[in-house]
Amino acid sequence: MNDDSGGRGLNEDGTIRREGSLDRVPAAFAPVVEAARSRIAEVFDGTRLHSAYIYGSIPRGTAIPGVSDLDLLLALREEPTAADEAAVRAMEAGLDSAFGQIDGVGILSARAATLTSEFERHDLGFFLACLCTPLLGEDLAEGLPCYRPTPLLARETNGDLVLSLPRWRRRAAEAATDAERRNLSRGAARKIVRSGFTLVMPRWRGWTSDLAESAEVFARYYPDHPERIEQMRLAAYTGRTPSADPAVLTTLIEDLAPWLAAEYLAVHGEKAPRP
Structure with missing residues (x-):
């Protein structure tokens, strides 16, 4: 293991460290994150939504007001429907127009079982476990392995x-x-x-x-x-x-x-x- 592993995004055992945290959200973006949390809960109740996550520069603490965008991931209990996608597009537009701090909103949605599937273990599973920060619901990362830069x-x-x-x-x-x-x-x-x-x-x-x-x-x-x-x-x-x-x-x-x-x-x- 390299002595500078911590500076290379790794845990002490050489696995990739989860990079974001709600504690790192810059103050200017705190209202954006709270609004996103509220709107997701309003649009998707517990029968549809398993969990929601934020990723990108905002939870990494490097976002720049007026430049950075808002990135969200929704893990749904079932495969996203056309109605779900329409609701997501409307949510993107609503959040983007409501907050000048962000330049664009991108919301991904997928079935929770797909995100944690063996087939997606080293793609969407890695994305969720290492690049996404929990925002709502039970964290799916708890059922995923640790990852190494292989x-x-x-x-x-x-x-x-x-x-x-x-x-x-x-x-x-x-x-x-x-x-x-x-x-x-x-x-x-x-x-x-x-x-x-x-x-x-x-x-x-x-x-x-x-x-x-x-x-x-x-x-x-x-x-x-x-x-x-x-x-x-x-x-x-x-x-x-x-x-x-x-x-x-x-x-x-x-x-x-x-x-x-x-x-x-x-x-x-x-x-x-x-x-």
């Missing part, structure tokens, strides 16, 4: 980057407003940076969700690719400060992402197909 975890979390390329290209071609381009740039940039980080994560032997740090960790292991390092730094910046510049989207989606997807498949292989 090639298996790398493959199952981001070994599907190649599948994102057609969707990003279609969205870029169809984007008609700066808001649509900024939204795409933020999502694509974050996925790219996290893929770049997990590509080298088993060699670094640690975990971070910080985009800037992720880009620098990637840079350590690809010193012979200075152009990719600069592109990864651009992606890290764009993930925090979205851009509507078509040139930025082209660099990320048409240049960096295809190279990274091929490199990822060569190093870690393809993520197990989902039904």
